[in-house]
Amino acid sequence: MTTTERPDTLRRILDHSSRADPYPLYAELRRTPVALQEDGSYVISTYRELTGILHDPRLSSDVRNLARPMAAVEGRATPSFINLDPPEHDRLRRLAMRHFGPPHTPGLVSGMEPGLTATVSGLIDGFADEQRIDIVDEFAYPFPVTVICRLLGVPREDEPRFHVWVNAIIESIDYDPRTDPQEKLDNGVQATKDLREYLGGLLEVRHGHPGDDLLTRLANDDGPDGRMTDEEIISTANLLLIAGHETTVNLIANGMLTLLRHPEVLRRLRAEPGLVVPLVEELLRYEPPVQIIPWRAAYSDITVGDTVIPKGSQIMLMLASGSRDPDRFEDPDRFAPDRQDNQHLGFGSGVHLCFGGPLARLETQIALTGLVRRLERPGLVADPPPYRPSPVLRGPLHLHVEQG
Amino acid sequence: MSSAHTLRRFRRDGRVVIVGASLAGLRAAEALRGEGFTGSLTMIGDELGEPYDRPPLSKQVLTGWVPADGTTLPRRRGIDAEWLLGVPADGLDLAADQVRLADGRRIPFDRMLIATGVRARPWPVEAEAALDGVFVVRTREDAAGLQRAIAAGPSRVLIIGAGFTGSEIASVCRERGLPVTVAELGPAPLVGGLGAMIGEVAADMQRAHGVDLRCGVKVTRLEGDAQGRLRRAHFSDGGTVDAEVAVVALGGIRNTEWLRDSGLAVGVWGVACDAGCRAFDLNGLVTDDIFVAGDVARSPNPIYEYRFISLEHWANAVEQAEIAAHNMVSTQADRWPHLSIPAFWSIQFGVNIKSVGVPTYADEVVVAQGSVSDRRFVAAYGYQGRVTAAVSFNNAKWLDHYRRLIETAAPFPPPCPTPDQPADAKPVPVDFPGPTLLAQGATVVVTGHDPGERRVTVMRQHR
Ligand SMILES: Cc1cc2nc3c(=O)[nH]c(=O)nc-3n(C[C@H](O)[C@H](O)[C@H](O)COP(=O)(O)OP(=O)(O)OC[C@H]3O[C@@H](n4cnc5c(N)ncnc54)[C@H](O)[C@@H]3O)c2cc1C
Numbered sequence: 033m034t035t036t037e038r039p040d041t042l043r044r045i046l047d048h049s050s051r052a053d054p055y056p057l058y059a060e061l062r063r064t065p066v067a068l069q070e071d072g073s074y075v076i077s078t079y080r081e082l083t084g085i086l087h088d089p090r091l092s093s094d095v096r097n098l099a100r101p102m103a104a105v106e107g108r109a110t111p112s113f114i115n116l117d118p119p120e121h122d123r124l125r126r127l128a129m130r131h132f133g134p135p136h137t138p139g140l141v142s143g144m145e146p147g148l149t150a151t152v153s154g155l156i157d158g159f160a161d162e163q164r165i166d167i168v169d170e171f172a173y174p175f176p177v178t179v180i181c182r183l184l185g186v187p188r189e190d191e192p193r194f195h196v197w198v199n200a201i202i203e204s205i206d207y208d209p210r211t212d213p214q215e216k217l218d219n220g221v222q223a224t225k226d227l228r229e230y231l232g233g234l235l236e237v238r239h240g241h242p243g244d245d246l247l248t249r250l251a252n253d254d255g256p257d258g259r260m261t262d263e264e265i266i267s268t269a270n271l272l273l274i275a276g277h278e279t280t281v282n283l284i285a286n287g288m289l290t291l292l293r294h295p296e297v298l299r300r301l302r303a304e305p306g307l308v309v310p311l312v313e314e315l316l317r318y319e320p321p322v323q324i325i326p327w328r329a330a331y332s333d334i335t336v337g338d339t340v341i342p343k344g345s346q347i348m349l350m351l352a353s354g355s356r357d358p359d360r361f362e363d364p365d366r367f368a369p370d371r372q373d374n375q376h377l378g379f380g381s382g383v384h385l386c387f388g389g390p391l392a393r394l395e396t397q398i399a400l401t402g403l404v405r406r407l408e409r410p411g412l413v414a415d416p417p418p419y420r421p422s423p424v425l426r427g428p429l430h431l432h433v434e435q436g
Numbered sequence: 437m438s439s440a441h442t443l444r445r446f447r448r449d450g451r452v453v454i455v456g457a458s459l460a461g462l463r464a465a466e467a468l469r470g471e472g473f474t475g476s477l478t479m480i481g482d483e484l485g486e487p488y489d490r491p492p493l494s495k496q497v498l499t500g501w502v503p504a505d506g507t508t509l510p511r512r513r514g515i516d517a518e519w520l521l522g523v524p525a526d527g528l529d530l531a532a533d534q535v536r537l538a539d540g541r542r543i544p545f546d547r548m549l550i551a552t553g554v555r556a557r558p559w560p561v562e563a564e565a566a567l568d569g570v571f572v573v574r575t576r577e578d579a580a581g582l583q584r585a586i587a588a589g590p591s592r593v594l595i596i597g598a599g600f601t602g603s604e605i606a607s608v609c610r611e612r613g614l615p616v617t618v619a620e621l622g623p624a625p626l627v628g629g630l631g632a633m634i635g636e637v638a639a640d641m642q643r644a645h646g647v648d649l650r651c652g653v654k655v656t657r658l659e660g661d662a663q664g665r666l667r668r669a670h671f672s673d674g675g676t677v678d679a680e681v682a683v684v685a686l687g688g689i690r691n692t693e694w695l696r697d698s699g700l701a702v703g704v705w706g707v708a709c710d711a712g713c714r715a716f717d718l719n720g721l722v723t724d725d726i727f728v729a730g731d732v733a734r735s736p737n738p739i740y741e742y743r744f745i746s747l748e749h750w751a752n753a754v755e756q757a758e759i760a761a762h763n764m765v766s767t768q769a770d771r772w773p774h775l776s777i778p779a780f781w782s783i784q785f786g787v788n789i790k791s792v793g794v795p796t797y798a799d800e801v802v803v804a805q806g807s808v809s810d811r812r813f814v815a816a817y818g819y820q821g822r823v824t825a826a827v828s829f830n831n832a833k834w835l836d837h838y839r840r841l842i843e844t845a846a847p848f849p850p851p852c853p854t855p856d857q858p859a860d861a862k863p864v865p866v867d868f869p870g871p872t873l874l875a876q877g878a879t880v881v882v883t884g885h886d887p888g889e890r891r892v893t894v895m896r897q898h899r
Contacts, residue, residue: 080885087836089805089854097855117855119806332852383833 042067042075042348046208046423052416054323054423055365058353066339072100073346074330074339077353079360079377081336086382090331091347092117093384097329099344109228110263112271114384117331125387127260128268131249133390141390144179148395151178152402160406164413167431171403172284173277176395180276183391184269185245186234194230197223198274205326206422224270231269235262246272272388280392282321282420282427284399287312289431290319291404292412294367301369301404308397311369315396316355316378318367323352323426325380351377352426409436440767446546447765450475453535453543454517455525456551456691457481459489460730460753464549465515467761477517478543480535482524483575491750493579494601495783498608500587504580525552528698530717533725546725547764550695550707550715551757553731554688554748559596564658569666570682573601582683590680592617594669596655598625600782602685603638607784610645617648617677619655619669622869630795630827632867634815637808637829641785650675658682688748690732700726706734706746711773713760727764729756735774738892739842739882740797740824749780759887775882775890777839781832787811790832792839793825800863802849804838805856806831813858814838817866818848843882 044050045057058077061067065078076082085091094117095102113124130136155175159165181188204220206212231247238251250265260268291298301307328347333340341347355376356364379386386392403410413432420429452468454461457479465477481487489507496502520537527536534542556572559565569590571582586593586609593609595602598620609616622628624635625642642649654672661667668678690706700723701708701716707728708716713735715726728735730753734746759774766772782789795801798817804826806813814834817825822845826838841850849863884890 083836084840087834087840089834089837089856090852092855094855119810119812119856122812331855334852385833 042069046206048419048421048423051419051421051423051426054352054426055356058350058356061350061353062357066336066341068339071346073348074341075348075350076336077350077357079354079357082349082351082354082377083381085334085336085347085349086377086380086384088334089118090334092329092331093121095327095329097331097344098327098346100346102327102346109224110261110267112267114271114275118383121383123257124260124264124268125383127255127257127264128246128250128272128387130255131246131253132387136255141394144183144391145394145398147182148179148398149402151175152398156402156406162435164432164434167288167403167433168281168285168428169430172281172288172399172431175284175399176277176280179391179395180273183246183276184273185238185243185247186231186269186273190230194227194273197227197230198278199223201227201274202278202422202425206424227270227273228266231266231273232262235265235269275386276388276391278425279321279386279388280395282425283312283315283392283396285428285431286319286321286426287315287396287400288403288433289412289417289428290315290367291400292410292433293415297367297369298404301400305401307369308401310371310374312393312396312400313374313376313378314367314369314371317361317371317374317376318355320352320355320376320378321425321427322378322380322386323350324424325349325351326424351380407433407435410434411436443765443767446475447471447473448475450546451478451544452476452764453478453480453545453548454551455480455535455548456553456730456732457483457519457521458487458551458553458730459509459750460551460553460757461549462487462509462511462515462757463754464551464729464757464761465517466512467758468764469513469515471762471765473761473765475546477515478520478545479515479517480520480523480525480537480543482522484522485576488576490574493576494573494604495608497579498583498586498605499611500583504576504583507576524694526694528695528700528726530699530723530726547727548725549727549729549757549760549764550732551728551730551753552691552694553753554690556684557686557689559658559682559684559686561658564660565684566664567658567660567666568664569680570658570684572684573605574688582681585681586612586614590614592677592679592681594619594655594677594679594682595685596669596682597685597687598622598638598642598649598651599628599685599687600626600780600784602683603642604782604784605683605685606642606647607645607786610647610785615648616646617650617679618642619653619671620649620651621654623651625649625651627869628796630791631798631801631817633801633864634827637811641787641811645785648677688731690746692732705744706732708744709733709735711735711738711775712763712771713756713774714763727760729753729760737794738773738775739777739845740794743797745778745794747778747780749778751779752776762887772887773890773892775892777842777882779835779839787829788832789827789829790835791825791827792835793817793823793842795825795827795866796868797824798866800848801866802863803858803861804850805834805854805858807858816841816848816850818863821848822846823848823850845881 041060045054061077065081067075113121155171159170200219200223207217238248326348330341330345332343358364379389410433417428417431487509489509492507497504524538525535526538534544556574592615595606595618598618603625606616606618625638627635655669656672657670659668670676692702695702709728710722713727714722715728731748734744736742737745755776763771777792780791795817798819800818804814804816812830814828814831823841
């Protein structure tokens with residue numbers, strides 16, 4: 033099963049020229065479900081192997097368990113729960129979840145629906161009459177940013193400031209020492225510092241002041257697990273701010289792109305709004321915003337299939353490839369909004385299953401419904417559209433649409 | 437050739453009769469239609485009304501969140517069946533291929549499924565069982581009655597038996613602020629299903645929630661007042677407790693009496709069948725037309741050395757129903773074995789308990805992940821050096837991993853450390869009350885994912 037036969041497949045996936053359509057390369061990868069790379073890391077690309085390892089308690093999310101230390105992005109800051117293992121991960125996630133979802137805050141996400149719908153309408157009002165629009169800049173980006181700002185309690189008008197930092201952080205996630213200048217990494221480290229400092233400032237004034245936003249609640253409300261430290265709150269807010277919009281932007285943009293490429297589905301969605309629920313699930317399978325989990329570590333030896341991944345190895349999980357695995361999904365390269373039994377890996381799986389999944393779903397459902405209802409005969413200007421650099425968080429840089 | 441032809445005809449216009457119109461019965465009917473069976477389908481059930489779900493009866497229904505008649509099972513597809521409800525089947529005539537109903541009707545079939553489940557074991561003394569305030573919980577009506585009794589705010593509730601159902605009911609009563617006494621003959625709650633170590637955790641949990649837990653005692657007598665209302669219970673240690681409500685949670689009795697003279701292999705452990713849910717006759721020969729699924733079934737499990745195992749688990753009922761339905765309409769070569777690893781869940785005292793595998797099939801247990809004192813952990817069970825089960829407290833997301841360890845006969849204790857493994861993790865004897873007679877050595881492992889590809893592969897033979 034293990035082979036270094038085609039070490040170049042992964043390279044080609046990471047290369048920007050493949051961004052528009054990495055799926056044939058994933059198919060190539062899947063021929064070797066667990067592929068040892070030249071640098072000693074392991075790439076896992078098939079559905080069964082991916083779900084297996086995502087439920088394996090020996091798979092660590094804490095990069096400090098890598099034998100070869102990776103270029104640290106967060107510096108020496110307290111990692112957020114996405115980069116921690118149980119029991120710390122569980123504790124922090126539980127503390128955050130208390131204010132975000134069931135059982136303690138069950139109606140939060142569904143209660144946001146009217147607000148989300150109003151935001152979507154407002155944005156579309158702004159460009160409904162324009163002949164040519166950029167779905168990314170005018171819609172797919174501002175919408176989730178507005179939502180996460182409101183939810184966290186971050187002033188919306190600060191967006192231009194944190195936008196720069198977030199971009200630098202995202203870029204440094206894909207840092208590859210073989211090709212990238214050290215500067216990219218340094219920018220990421222500095223941006224993380226700046227963003228943390230900024231969030232720290234917001235947090236400082238929250239202590240002792242009751243309120244409804246997440247930052248305020250994390251700062252003031254205690255549950256059975258006690259309270260997060262300020263450092264932990266900042267790490268959590270940092271995570272939620274970035275993950276809370278960088279992914280949804282791509283999901284919405286990928287979604288609109290997919291609909292424009294499948295006009296019959298677009299028409300169906302107009303006539304049949306209930307279709308949006310399974311349609312977004314299918315999107316998460318077919319064009320997921322998170323394509324790769326690049327740095328997990330083997331806490332101890334892990335056997336996957338016939339391959340023993342030695343302790344300390346870096347493991348890359350090709351989620352988007354797993355969701356297109358023909359051994360799990362019938363006709364996987366077809367966009368089938370009615371697909372049954374759609375257990376995609378769009379939100380990952382296991383204990384790190386995407387925290388914001390329910391919100392991302394609702395946002396995307398409302399966004400796509402709003403777009404197809406309000407845009408008159410939208411047409412794609414460039415296919416494929418230009419793509420953002422990241423192979424990890426993949427999506428169009430711009431999505432120009434013309435109304436006919 | 438001719439058998440393929442017969443099967444095609446059967447799939448088109450054969451007659452299937454399902455006895456027991458609850459979870460297993462309904463899911464089998466749906467699966468039959470899903471497999472393309474277009475013949476006639478008859479559902480026989482002694483309860484009235486649509487099939488409903490039982491797990492909420494000892495949970496959400498008692499808290500009052502869900503009304504007792506609000507647990508109707510969701511339908512996945514139309515099954516276009518004839519429903520004969522409110523009449524029990526009271527016999528099976530294999531020579532004539534007919535089911536006899538208590539009202540004298542005879543229902544002919546080409547193939548039939550037995551899904552009659554279990555009923556609650558009643559309090560053994562009839563006059564005491566009849567006292568006002570004494571309950572069992574198996575049916576919707578039972579749960580509605582108990583819910584009303586609890587809502588009335590009794591001075592104390594006595595639970596007899598601290599298995600899963602008894603413990604869940606104790607938990608609900610405490611949640612509602614009612615004084616609760618739990619009487620358990622064994623050394624701790626849940627000990628019969630999960631062993632001494634978990635039993636201790638469960639006992640701590642009950643006491644921490646204010647349950648008056650009394651272990652190692654038997655309730656000897658239920659005493660009523662002149663109006664026939666429950667007043668007091670007497671214990672084998674001479675103690676007594678005053679209570680207005682008593683819940684008898686002493687397990688179930690399999691509904692097999694109606695099959696006593698059928699010529700099938702029937703006993704207190706249920707109806708024996710092969711791994712494909714085909715019933716055995718008295719001689720141990722497999723029948724071809726009679727299938728069994730759910731709580732009433734007792735089938736050999738290759739992973740547990742082909743021992744006959746009967747389970748009272750929701751998921752098992754669903755899976756066996758689907759396997760039985762598939763095999764009913766398939767040729768010998770296309771039949772599927774039922775190889776799912778058993779899985780069970782329970783919610784009590786704010787803790788989500790889940791298990792995979794058969795924890796009673798074990799000689800050792802180890803806390804593999806998490807922390808017992810935080811009530812957030814996974815315990816792995818092993819038998820002679822292989823993993824056979826796992827139980828999680830508030831940590832269910834890992835159980836898939838343990839299911840795979842069980843399927844692949846992974847070594848016990850699991851040798852590779854995880855980040856949240858307790859430093860002092862040491863296997864201890866599992867310690868079930870009563871003798872456990874077990875054979876040795878893993879002989880087989882399970883491979884494949886979908887029902888159609890799941891097979892057993894021989895690893896090594898018995899010595
Ligand atoms: C209170 C309670 C809580 C539970 N909680 C859980 C849980 O948390 N997790 C879990 O995994 N499992 C749980 N279970 C177990 C689960 O409900 C059963 O495994 C499941 O109901 C089995 O389904 P079945 O169809 O095989 O049998 P049953 O549900 O027992 O259905 C059998 C049906 O056949 C009928 N019948 C019997 N004899 C005849 C006859 N001669 N003629 C016609 N009809 C007949 C019965 O009246 C009944 O309707 C719980 C059960 C109870 C009672």
